[in-house]
Amino acid sequence: MSKVVFITGATSGFGRATARRFAAAGWSLILTGRRVERLLALQDELGASVPVHIAQLDVSDAEAVAHAVAQLPPAFARIDALVNNAGLALAPQPAQTVALQDWHTMIDTNITGLVNVTHAVLPKLLETGQGASIINIGSVAGEWPYPGGHVYGASKAFVKQFSYNLRCDLIATGVRVTDIAPGIAETEFTLVRTNGNQAASDALYGSTTPLTAEDIAEQIFYVCSLPSHININRLEVVPTRQAWAAYAIDRDN
Template sequence: MSVFNTDRLVGKTVLITGASAGIGAATSVLFAKTGANLVLVARRAENLKAVKAKAEEAYKAVGKQGKVILIEADVQKFADLDVIPEKVKNEGLEVDILVNNAGMVKGTEHVGADADITQMFDTNVLGLIHLTQIFVKQFKAKQAGTIINLGSIAGREAYAGGSIYCATKHALSAFNGALLRELVNTPIRVIEIQPGMVETEFSVVRFRGDKEKADSVYKGLQPLVAEDIAEEIVWTASRPPHVNIAQLFVLPVNQATPTLNYKK
């Protein structure tokens, strides 16, 4: 934690979507270590409770305090997202940092089922945009705020077997870039984190529950893990208010592109 100026995050309120596992869960725990309040949003209520327990342990471990709010919500459903600000307000908090982490991929077919395509766009693009618009209004009103969007190497370069997922992440990157320009006359920071190969349950979902196939992607190579990306998210959020890390591209050392990597 020595690389972070944690004083800048003490007492801030961070909303994290997809907080029930993977990068979202790791990010929640790391923000707790900085003394930030947490608003954890996800569909899986039991998983959220487990993350809350870990965050509370993290507060104690560093001698800091913070409030943890759990909101069971599906980012695909605008009605779930619309009530989030009121729920946060009722807890006496106001969001300072929005981390749009929720995202998913299902399948590697170039012609997938319509339901899978819709789910990916609703989760990765439409829900993210809707929630961002909600908080942009709040951030403009108070003239402060940070938006961190979890993109992907798939948003930089398309690859075979990822046509729909790549399309969603290209859309996210375009949205992030346009929003950065649209808010240039405000103090609101707009950040995109673009990870390469990260080993989480995300890959198991991609291969429709086939863990063996998901694990094979990383054999012979040391991939990134959720905690690696959590560090980058918290680091960007902890920069001085006048510093905006607009885009951060993060790879394991033996990966160069979506398809070019070295395995022993």
């Protein structure tokens, strides 16, 4: 029987690349996301080589999440890895100019959604026990602040601390927990954040060498493939061409 991975936000970026990486290794896939047409396309693409179960899902809806997990077919009921990838950033403007709804949307997806899915899938991971993995996709923004990071960075700080606290509670269960914190990576991330502004996306990633979705998918697969006695608590992954900025200092003109 092949191992099973449950991936949220599988319709683009890290999630889609992760689905492809695990499929290449022969894992069965549970893929969730809001865009059903993309889920169906992934199922068509990968289903010829591995079993694929898809579920259109808004992770912020706790009832829908619980129902989706309860309705998993028997072949997908034993879960070896959960990849909590669903998340987004909005409104890169200064906090004082941002609409409150954008803050709530980030909290609902990045925090509430993470909690909903983890709570629903955790009993199945506990049944699997030794070697099971929870991979939470954080961000360097959860550790290092920057202008316009406001709620997005705070939500990723939650991911980090939630992951650490889960480790404490699960220490005797065999279930591993990892916070993977990427730096700048060229996906649809900036297009979502800027309401489809292609020029802004091109400017962010241009003239440098960012990470790719495949780079992060490889790290996720690596962590899940480690011997069961090894747990990576946090993995911060950045491009070679990204480092830390100096302190910002406001000066009189």
